[in-house]
Amino acid sequence: MSGSDVMSQNEIDDLLSALSTGVVSAEEMRVEQKQRKIKVYDFKRPDKFSKDQIRTLYMLHENFARLLNTYLSAHLRALVHINVASVDQLTYEEFIRSLPNPSVIGIFNMRPLKGNVILELNPNIIFSVIDRLFGGPGLPPAKPRSLTDIEEAIVRRVMNKALEAFQEAWKQVVTIEPRLEAIETNPQFTQIVPPNDMVVIVTLQTKIGQVEGLINICIPYLVLEPIMSKLTTTFWVASSVSKQEHPEHMQALQRKLSRTLIPMTVELGQITVMVQELLELAVGDVLQLETKVEDDLSVIIGHKEKFRCKPGISGKKVAVQISQVVMEGDDSDE
The missing domain is CATH 3.40.1550.10 (CheC-like)
Structure with missing residues (x-):
């Protein structure tokens, strides 16, 4: 496109004015446009x-x-x-x-x-x-x-x-x-x-x-x-x-997911106390949980219970042993 192809707003206004006053007719413009079928190319500006x-x-x-x-x-x-x-x-x-x-x-x-x-x-x-x-x-x-x-x-x-x-x-x-x-x-x-x-x-x-x-x-x-x-x-x-789905892309996603860190918590038990009782707690007080010694404990992944486990010791460290997988609704495929 050459520089003469681009019109400023003032030039457009002048052209519209010329058309409205009859100085330039639309028919003349159409004839000139049909005659000129060669596009100007500037070799200095490729x-x-x-x-x-x-x-x-x-x-x-x-x-x-x-x-x-x-x-x-x-x-x-x-x-x-x-x-x-x-x-x-x-x-x-x-x-x-x-x-x-x-x-x-x-x-x-x-x-x-x-x-x-x-x-x-x-x-x-x-x-x-x-x-x-x-x-x-x-x-x-x-x-x-x-x-x-x-x-x-x-x-x-x-x-x-x-x-x-x-x-x-x-x-x-x-x-x-x-x-x-x-x-x-x-x-x-x-x-x-x-x-x-x-x-x-x-x-x-x-x-x-x-x-x-x-x-x-x-x-x-x-x-x-x-x-x-x-x-x-x-x-x-x-x-x-x-961007379409391919098996190798799915495998790559699975590999990345397998290396993702997630919080894992073992819940020893729960208890409900009144605010007054909570304020009166002191060192040495004992809270009786609802969990019994022989009961399985809950393993919380994120905010959901996913497993049940038995508490124990592995070497010199506290450990748990998974005893059950918890299946809940749509989470069964996770």
């Missing part, structure tokens, strides 16, 4: 992402869109549609130029990957969410404006939930711990990489009720560079298959 990697990012963020759709639908109690519109690569400067001012821009990291990522929400969408959460019908204000402190707190909560969905979607490729660092409203103050660095832009078409807008995720190439080999459909399929 593509960083292959078609296969773009396809993988598309599928990955389809999962993110589904998870985010589920969260917003339940949280807002409204009809929400979110789907991936496109995945493109361009320079960071081109992306920033295309954003309106004011915008709602969340800057977060993808640890252990280095660098920052941008989650940009169209003001119409975020104000619709805010209005809905405050009990309104979900309509944005007539004129775009910056967020108030209370609104920013709400946006931060929504973004953190979105990052949870983002983390879940990325599990298929790499385990990350995204953390929101800041929220900005002016794109010009958001500089996460140099202007000419390549980034991948995932655009989500979003509709909440009757309000439509875009959600953009801007991921710099430098962030994804360490895991570029994993951003392939081959790795995607392989990772999916590897």
Whole structure:
């Protein structure tokens, strides 16, 4: 995609104005679009992402869109549609130029990957969410404006939930711990990489009720560079298959479980006393337990009785001998 393909918000407004005044006709634009079928390629700025990697990012963020759709639908109690519109690569400067001012821009990291990522929400969408959460019908204000402190707190909560969905979607490729660092409203103050660095832009078409807008995720190439080999459909399929159950995986789990430490207690007996009696206890007093000398003792594993045993001595140490296995309901298969 060349720099001329990306339009700023002012350029979009000028174009819409020209269409409405009749300076430019929609028919002329269609004819020009049909005539130009050659995509400009700049050899000074080669593509960083292959078609296969773009396809993988598309599928990955389809999962993110589904998870985010589920969260917003339940949280807002409204009809929400979110789907991936496109995945493109361009320079960071081109992306920033295309954003309106004011915008709602969340800057977060993808640890252990280095660098920052941008989650940009169209003001119409975020104000619709805010209005809905405050009990309104979900309509944005007539004129775009910056967020108030209370609104920013709400946006931060929504973004953190979105990052949870983002983390879940990325599990298929790499385990990350995204953390929101800041929220900005002016794109010009958001500089996460140099202007000419390549980034991948995932655009989500979003509709909440009757309000439509875009959600953009801007991921710099430098962030994804360490895991570029994993951003392939081959790795995607392989990772999916590897997560299926196999006998060797079950054996590995059993080996780990067999080395797990658990508390084990032998209960000598029980007795019920009054608080007054407990307060009057002194050194030398004898408490008579309900257990008889010939009775088996309870072996407590965790908080449940699992065995019965006989007390005794092994060498110079106190010991018990298992005399019975206690079977209780569904615990019989443990």
